[in-house]
């Protein structure tokens with residue numbers, strides 16, 4: 001335990017983010033790291049409680065609680081408080097090979113389960129992780145460590161998001177020869193071409209991939225397995241792990257869906273990142289545009305922030321669900337993840353820029369209006385009420401609330417329905433949510449492709465378990 005009275009002496013503190021006014025002018029990260037002494041105070045707040053839930057990664061009645069990759073949080077908090085930073089970092093990397101990503105984008109399931117949060121404010125765990133991760137890169141503690149011995153067996157990994165990278169890393173460390181196939185021009189999955197640069201700078205993805213390359217993992221990019229490359233080429237590997245993500249977005253079924261200007265969120269965000277990587281950060285391709293984002297979740301929020309940086313005149317965000325409560329509901333007790341309303345970075349920026357929260361809750365798109373030549377010019381919406389019928393709780397449109405709003409762009413950010421089917425079909429196999437091995441011997445699946453749309457940390461956790469299954473299969 002760090003400081004016995006730490007949680008009584010120090011309040012929770014997080015880093016002061018750059019104000020909206022400044023950060024919407026650029027595409028860089030705007031969340032700094034706290035100073036060493038501030039971070040030590042924050043680490044001192046960890047009680048190293050008798051039964052910590054922060055690192056448990058369990059599910060209670062359907063809701064997740066704690067870190068799914070089992071980060072040794074109380075241990076590194078204690079070591080940080082003592083000033084033993086390298087030792088703390090070594091504890092962190094033991095469980096988490098992608099700490100530079102989780103320390104920036106993880107919603108921090110650990111903090112939702114922190115004992116200090118039971119009747120106060122949780123320890124700022126993600127910022128402590130970020131401090132350690134940044135320090136490790138700066139001080140050169142992150143170095144390539146190729147395996148000392150090699151096993152004469154090979155593994156192909158399809159997809160290079162957090163699940164593909166984690167599976168590749170673990171199996172490479174165990175001595176297998178690993179090749180990662182990726183259809184995009186460079187590795188990283190949604191870390192690279194999904195999550196915006198201001199939330200996750202792309203040089204970090206490149207630095208991580210570079211370390212993995214130096215450790216011996218081979219990356220083959222620009223290769224869509226099942227389209228550019230026949231699946232029969234995977235037969236030369238002793239095992240295959242499919243980590244292709246949940247690539248099928250949920251679509252919108254309304255009149256006008258196919259008009260020019262209506263797009264899915266991920267291709268829109270990926271294009272924005274490609275512009276940033278090409279140095280086209282001064283362009284304002286959405287100047288004069290009125291953007292409507294359909295979906296009030298995290299991806300929708302990323303679309304709001306991205307549209308703002310692209311110069312949009314106005315951004316609206318439509319969410320069909322009612323808003324979450326401001327405080328935990330009685331049915332959502334600690335240490336489960338708190339389902340409470342948050343106003344995320346893009347929404348904060350919209351409030352600053354346009355003077356109002358871009359979100360409207362309990363609303364749906366009824367039709368998109370425009371023509372093939374000029375694209376979208378309006379969207380019609382209606383408020384909904386949630387009613388219970390034989391199909392359960394369903395939204396019912398309130399006809400009297402129909403309204404038209406001027407619009408030029410509609411971004412569909414309504415989540416994902418699962419993995420794309422062409423690869424499993426070409427390989428003549430079925431994915432199985434209850435098992436890492438698919439219906440074809442030697443072919444495994446992990447991450448969002450297996451579990452459905454999730455989080456970076458969960459994709460990592462899933463890939464760790466899949467890699468263990470692969471090792472068992474190859475060494476039996």
Ligand SMILES: Cc1cc2nc3c(=O)[nH]c(=O)nc-3n(C[C@H](O)[C@H](O)[C@H](O)COP(=O)(O)OP(=O)(O)OC[C@H]3O[C@@H](n4cnc5c(N)ncnc54)[C@H](O)[C@@H]3O)c2cc1C
Pocket residue numbers: 105106107158159160161162163164165181182183184188189190191194195196223224225226243244245246247266269298299302423446447448449453454455456457459
């Ligand atoms: C916009 C957005 C923002 C998000 N923000 C966050 C966040 O802030 N925090 C968080 O924790 N989670 C976030 N998520 C969720 C998180 O990114 C995913 O849960 C995670 O990336 C899933 O990892 P994965 O490796 O399973 O799949 P992915 O990251 O989707 O990677 C799959 C990869 O497989 C490749 N691929 C697919 N099929 C083939 C094929 N046939 N051949 C070759 N390659 C193929 C794809 O090109 C892709 O690169 C976000 C998701 C989105 C869409």
